[in-house]
Amino acid sequence: MSIPIFNCFKSKQQKPRNKIIVFANQKGGAGKTTNCVLFGNTLIEHKHPFVLIDGDPQRSIVKKHEQDHERFPDLEPLYQIYASDLDNEQRTMELVNAMREEDYDFVVDTPGNLSLEGMLPLLFAADAIITPIQLEKTCINSTNSFIETLLMCAKETGTEDLPPIYFIPNQYNKGWGRKDELQERQKDLDYYNGIGRVTPKVPNAAEIQRYNTLFMTDRQKEILAPCHNFLLERIYNEQITKK
Numbered sequence: 001m002s003i004p005i006f007n008c009f010k011s012k013q014q015k016p017r018n019k020i021i022v023f024a025n026q027k028g029g030a031g032k033t034t035n036c037v038l039f040g041n042t043l044i045e046h047k048h049p050f051v052l053i054d055g056d057p058q059r060s061i062v063k064k065h066e067q068d069h070e071r072f073p074d075l076e077p078l079y080q081i082y083a084s085d086l087d088n089e090q091r092t093m094e095l096v097n098a099m100r101e102e103d104y105d106f107v108v109d110t111p112g113n114l115s116l117e118g119m120l121p122l123l124f125a126a127d128a129i130i131t132p133i134q135l136e137k138t139c140i141n142s143t144n145s146f147i148e149t150l151l152m153c154a155k156e157t158g159t160e161d162l163p164p165i166y167f168i169p170n171q172y173n174k175g176w177g178r179k180d181e182l183q184e185r186q187k188d189l190d191y192y193n194g195i196g197r198v199t200p201k202v203p204n205a206a207e208i209q210r211y212n213t214l215f216m217t218d219r220q221k222e223i224l225a226p227c228h229n230f231l232l233e234r235i236y237n238e239q240i241t242k243k
Helices: 032-045 060-071 089-100 119-125 137-157 179-195 218-235
Strands: 020-023 050-054 080-083 105-109 128-133 165-169
Touching: 020 032, 020 089, 020 119, 032 050, 032 060, 032 105, 032 128, 032 218, 050 060, 050 089, 060 080, 089 119, 119 137, 128 137, 128 218, 137 165, 137 179, 165 179, 165 218
Parallel strands: 020 105, 020 128, 050 080, 050 105, 128 165
Antiparallel strands: none
16 A cells, blocks of 8 residues: 555645544444545535545445546535555554644544554544444444453553544434333443543434435435534534524
């Protein structure tokens, strides 16, 4: 993997250290890629220039972007997308150092595999980790394992704090669950709020699954506003005017 020299959005104006925002969870299908793209689209709406790094070996975002461009050939890309591998610690840290040299931000989509050599170094270098979850047992178990691994690595390396972690309850179905299941679900959310912060829930909506890398629909913005405003307020210290 060659380390890219990023050359978009160059500016002579100095700014504080840029942000590296990583979407990560061990559970495949939890919504990392979908939420990564949609939050990236929101960042552009809020005038936060960034480059998106597709670190998933399946290159889901790269392929999605190519399909979107074929479907909407007259639309300009909202942001640049680079493919990168995270299977080597040294190369991943070289990538992190290259990102830190820039004056714009980076959003990284990652594979659901913490055993890759570059994953943990990337996560601990992040300014924010965003972890989409589904409130069902398989995903909860995998997410708990993900968190336990981070906590164990932090302890072993003497790191005092994890990067800020934001959990997105994704594909949420308000009408699902017996009383005991709802209580168990709330217990899980309370645990995650003790580790990081839980965002407002993202409902299970067909409109969200229609996402693309070139624009957001008004309905998508409406559905995602509570969650994305929550993230913008905490990651970027934005003051969001409630409508």
